[in-house]
Amino acid sequence: MKPIMIAPLCLTALLGACAEMGTDVDPILDGPPTMQFQSDLSACRNLARSQSQLNHETMAAAAMGAGIGGILGEVDDEGDALGGAVAGALAGTAMGLSEASDTRETIVLNCLRGRGHAVVN
Template identity: 55%
Template sequence: MKFKFLAPVLAALLAACADSGANHVPILDGPPTAAFQGDLAACQGLARSQRQFDHETAGAVVLGAGAGALLGAADDHGDAAGGAIAGGLAAGVAGAVNAGERREAIVVECLQGRGHRVVG
Protein backbone atom coordinates (compact mmCIF):
# COMPACT_ATOMS: atom_id res chain seq x y z
CA MET A 1 0.00 0.00 0.00
CA LYS A 2 1.38 3.40 -0.93
CA PHE A 3 0.33 5.00 2.40
CA LYS A 4 2.29 2.70 4.73
CA PHE A 5 4.91 5.45 5.26
CA LEU A 6 2.26 7.68 6.89
CA ALA A 7 2.11 5.71 10.16
CA PRO A 8 5.72 6.57 11.18
CA VAL A 9 5.25 10.16 10.01
CA LEU A 10 2.06 10.50 12.05
CA ALA A 11 3.71 8.93 15.10
CA ALA A 12 6.65 11.36 14.84
CA LEU A 13 4.27 14.30 14.45
CA LEU A 14 2.24 13.31 17.49
CA ALA A 15 5.40 12.82 19.55
CA ALA A 16 6.63 16.28 18.55
CA CYS A 17 3.34 17.79 19.67
CA ALA A 18 3.20 15.89 22.96
CA ASP A 19 4.35 18.78 25.16
CA SER A 20 3.22 21.52 22.83
CA GLY A 21 2.22 24.60 24.79
CA ALA A 22 3.06 23.09 28.16
CA ASN A 23 6.69 24.23 27.90
CA HIS A 24 5.67 27.85 27.31
CA VAL A 25 7.79 30.40 29.17
CA PRO A 26 5.76 33.61 29.20
CA ILE A 27 6.93 37.19 29.07
CA LEU A 28 6.82 39.02 32.39
CA ASP A 29 6.16 42.68 33.02
CA GLY A 30 9.13 43.27 35.29
CA PRO A 31 11.70 41.03 36.90
CA PRO A 32 10.71 37.53 38.02
CA THR A 33 10.09 37.00 41.71
CA ALA A 34 11.97 34.42 43.76
CA ALA A 35 9.00 32.05 43.47
CA PHE A 36 8.69 32.37 39.68
CA GLN A 37 10.73 29.32 38.64
CA GLY A 38 8.90 27.03 41.07
CA ASP A 39 5.51 28.40 40.05
CA LEU A 40 6.43 28.12 36.36
CA ALA A 41 7.36 24.45 36.79
CA ALA A 42 4.10 23.77 38.66
CA CYS A 43 2.00 25.57 36.05
CA GLN A 44 3.76 23.80 33.18
CA GLY A 45 3.10 20.49 34.95
CA LEU A 46 -0.57 21.39 35.26
CA ALA A 47 -0.73 22.23 31.55
CA ARG A 48 1.14 19.04 30.64
CA SER A 49 -1.39 16.96 32.59
CA GLN A 50 -4.23 18.11 30.31
CA ARG A 51 -5.16 15.61 27.62
CA GLN A 52 -3.62 16.39 24.24
CA PHE A 53 -6.41 14.78 22.23
CA ASP A 54 -9.92 15.09 23.60
CA HIS A 55 -13.31 14.07 22.26
CA GLU A 56 -13.51 17.28 20.22
CA THR A 57 -10.23 16.47 18.43
CA ALA A 58 -11.27 12.86 17.85
CA GLY A 59 -14.57 14.04 16.34
CA ALA A 60 -12.70 16.47 14.09
CA VAL A 61 -10.42 13.66 12.88
CA VAL A 62 -13.42 11.47 12.04
CA LEU A 63 -15.18 14.31 10.22
CA GLY A 64 -11.97 15.24 8.40
CA ALA A 65 -11.43 11.66 7.31
CA GLY A 66 -15.03 11.39 6.12
CA ALA A 67 -14.86 14.64 4.18
CA GLY A 68 -11.50 13.66 2.72
CA ALA A 69 -12.87 10.27 1.65
CA LEU A 70 -15.83 11.91 -0.08
CA LEU A 71 -13.61 14.42 -1.85
CA GLY A 72 -11.11 11.73 -2.78
CA ALA A 73 -13.84 9.51 -4.20
CA ALA A 74 -15.23 12.43 -6.22
CA ASP A 75 -11.80 13.04 -7.77
CA ASP A 76 -11.12 11.70 -11.26
CA HIS A 77 -8.71 9.14 -9.80
CA GLY A 78 -11.18 7.98 -7.13
CA ASP A 79 -8.69 7.82 -4.23
CA ALA A 80 -11.05 7.75 -1.22
CA ALA A 81 -8.44 6.15 1.08
CA GLY A 82 -5.89 8.84 0.31
CA GLY A 83 -8.49 11.54 0.86
CA ALA A 84 -9.52 10.00 4.17
CA ILE A 85 -5.92 9.86 5.36
CA ALA A 86 -5.21 13.43 4.29
CA GLY A 87 -8.44 14.75 5.82
CA GLY A 88 -7.94 12.91 9.09
CA LEU A 89 -4.31 14.00 9.31
CA ALA A 90 -5.19 17.65 8.65
CA ALA A 91 -7.90 17.59 11.32
CA GLY A 92 -5.54 15.87 13.78
CA VAL A 93 -2.85 18.48 13.26
CA ALA A 94 -5.39 21.29 13.71
CA GLY A 95 -6.58 19.64 16.93
CA ALA A 96 -3.00 19.33 18.20
CA VAL A 97 -2.37 23.02 17.50
CA ASN A 98 -5.57 23.93 19.34
CA ALA A 99 -4.59 21.76 22.32
CA GLY A 100 -1.14 23.39 22.37
CA GLU A 101 -2.73 26.82 22.48
CA ARG A 102 -4.99 25.74 25.35
CA ARG A 103 -1.98 24.43 27.28
CA GLU A 104 -0.12 27.70 26.73
CA ALA A 105 -3.13 29.62 28.07
CA ILE A 106 -3.19 27.35 31.13
CA VAL A 107 0.44 28.25 31.90
CA VAL A 108 -0.27 31.98 31.56
CA GLU A 109 -3.47 31.95 33.61
CA CYS A 110 -1.94 29.74 36.30
CA LEU A 111 1.00 32.13 36.72
CA GLN A 112 -1.33 35.13 36.78
CA GLY A 113 -3.38 33.39 39.44
CA ARG A 114 -0.23 33.02 41.52
CA GLY A 115 0.38 36.74 41.34
CA HIS A 116 2.96 36.99 38.55
CA ARG A 117 2.68 39.87 36.09
CA VAL A 118 2.49 37.81 32.89
CA VAL A 119 1.83 39.68 29.66
CA GLY A 120 2.09 36.85 27.15
Protein backbone atom coordinates in the same frame (compact mmCIF):
# COMPACT_ATOMS: atom_id res chain seq x y z
CA MET B 1 4.58 0.26 2.23
CA LYS B 2 0.82 0.06 2.07
CA PRO B 3 -1.16 3.30 2.51
CA ILE B 4 -3.14 1.72 5.34
CA MET B 5 0.11 1.33 7.33
CA ILE B 6 1.39 4.83 6.63
CA ALA B 7 -1.48 6.60 8.42
CA PRO B 8 -0.86 5.15 11.91
CA LEU B 9 2.87 5.76 11.56
CA CYS B 10 2.34 9.39 10.55
CA LEU B 11 -0.17 9.89 13.36
CA THR B 12 2.24 8.41 15.93
CA ALA B 13 5.07 10.64 14.69
CA LEU B 14 2.80 13.68 14.79
CA LEU B 15 1.67 12.98 18.34
CA GLY B 16 5.22 12.34 19.52
CA ALA B 17 6.48 15.57 18.01
CA CYS B 18 3.74 17.56 19.71
CA ALA B 19 4.06 16.08 23.20
CA GLU B 20 5.50 19.23 24.79
CA MET B 21 3.72 21.79 22.62
CA GLY B 22 2.10 24.58 24.54
CA THR B 23 3.88 23.88 27.80
CA ASP B 24 7.21 25.41 26.80
CA VAL B 25 5.85 28.97 26.64
CA ASP B 26 8.22 31.63 28.00
CA PRO B 27 5.89 34.17 29.59
CA ILE B 28 6.60 37.89 29.43
CA LEU B 29 6.40 39.53 32.84
CA ASP B 30 5.55 43.11 33.71
CA GLY B 31 8.44 43.63 36.07
CA PRO B 32 11.19 41.45 37.47
CA PRO B 33 10.42 37.81 38.34
CA THR B 34 10.01 36.95 41.98
CA MET B 35 12.09 34.29 43.70
CA GLN B 36 9.10 31.93 43.49
CA PHE B 37 8.63 32.42 39.72
CA GLN B 38 10.72 29.48 38.43
CA SER B 39 9.09 27.08 40.87
CA ASP B 40 5.61 28.31 39.92
CA LEU B 41 6.45 28.15 36.20
CA SER B 42 7.53 24.53 36.57
CA ALA B 43 4.35 23.65 38.49
CA CYS B 44 2.15 25.41 35.92
CA ARG B 45 3.89 23.63 33.05
CA ASN B 46 3.31 20.30 34.77
CA LEU B 47 -0.36 21.18 35.19
CA ALA B 48 -0.61 21.97 31.46
CA ARG B 49 1.17 18.70 30.53
CA SER B 50 -1.49 16.78 32.44
CA GLN B 51 -4.06 17.96 29.87
CA SER B 52 -4.25 15.37 27.11
CA GLN B 53 -3.71 16.54 23.56
CA LEU B 54 -5.55 13.53 22.16
CA ASN B 55 -8.87 14.72 23.55
CA HIS B 56 -12.41 14.58 22.18
CA GLU B 57 -11.92 17.70 20.08
CA THR B 58 -8.77 16.32 18.44
CA MET B 59 -10.42 12.98 17.71
CA ALA B 60 -13.51 14.75 16.32
CA ALA B 61 -11.33 16.92 14.08
CA ALA B 62 -9.52 13.80 12.81
CA ALA B 63 -12.82 12.04 12.11
CA MET B 64 -14.26 15.06 10.30
CA GLY B 65 -11.06 15.41 8.29
CA ALA B 66 -11.18 11.74 7.34
CA GLY B 67 -14.81 12.03 6.25
CA ILE B 68 -14.28 15.16 4.19
CA GLY B 69 -11.04 13.81 2.72
CA GLY B 70 -12.70 10.52 1.82
CA ILE B 71 -15.55 12.28 0.06
CA LEU B 72 -13.20 14.60 -1.82
CA GLY B 73 -10.96 11.68 -2.75
CA GLU B 74 -13.94 9.75 -4.09
CA VAL B 75 -15.27 12.58 -6.27
CA ASP B 76 -11.81 13.49 -7.64
CA ASP B 77 -11.17 11.79 -10.99
CA GLU B 78 -7.62 10.80 -10.07
CA GLY B 79 -8.07 10.41 -6.32
CA ASP B 80 -9.25 7.60 -4.12
CA ALA B 81 -11.38 7.61 -1.00
CA LEU B 82 -8.80 5.89 1.22
CA GLY B 83 -6.00 8.28 0.31
CA GLY B 84 -8.28 11.25 0.83
CA ALA B 85 -9.46 9.90 4.18
CA VAL B 86 -5.89 9.37 5.38
CA ALA B 87 -4.83 12.87 4.30
CA GLY B 88 -7.95 14.37 5.84
CA ALA B 89 -7.46 12.53 9.12
CA LEU B 90 -3.87 13.74 9.38
CA ALA B 91 -4.90 17.31 8.62
CA GLY B 92 -7.73 17.14 11.16
CA THR B 93 -5.43 15.69 13.79
CA ALA B 94 -2.86 18.43 13.19
CA MET B 95 -5.58 21.06 13.60
CA GLY B 96 -6.82 19.45 16.81
CA LEU B 97 -3.29 19.22 18.22
CA SER B 98 -2.71 22.87 17.43
CA GLU B 99 -5.83 23.85 19.36
CA ALA B 100 -4.80 21.62 22.27
CA SER B 101 -1.38 23.32 22.27
CA ASP B 102 -3.04 26.73 22.47
CA THR B 103 -5.12 25.50 25.41
CA ARG B 104 -2.01 24.28 27.21
CA GLU B 105 -0.30 27.65 26.72
CA THR B 106 -3.34 29.42 28.14
CA ILE B 107 -3.28 27.08 31.15
CA VAL B 108 0.36 27.97 31.89
CA LEU B 109 -0.25 31.71 31.61
CA ASN B 110 -3.47 31.69 33.66
CA CYS B 111 -1.88 29.49 36.30
CA LEU B 112 0.97 31.97 36.71
CA ARG B 113 -1.49 34.87 36.93
CA GLY B 114 -3.44 32.94 39.56
CA ARG B 115 -0.24 32.59 41.59
CA GLY B 116 0.23 36.35 41.60
CA HIS B 117 2.73 36.87 38.78
CA ALA B 118 2.25 39.89 36.49
CA VAL B 119 2.13 37.95 33.20
CA VAL B 120 1.61 40.08 30.09
CA ASN B 121 1.75 37.18 27.64
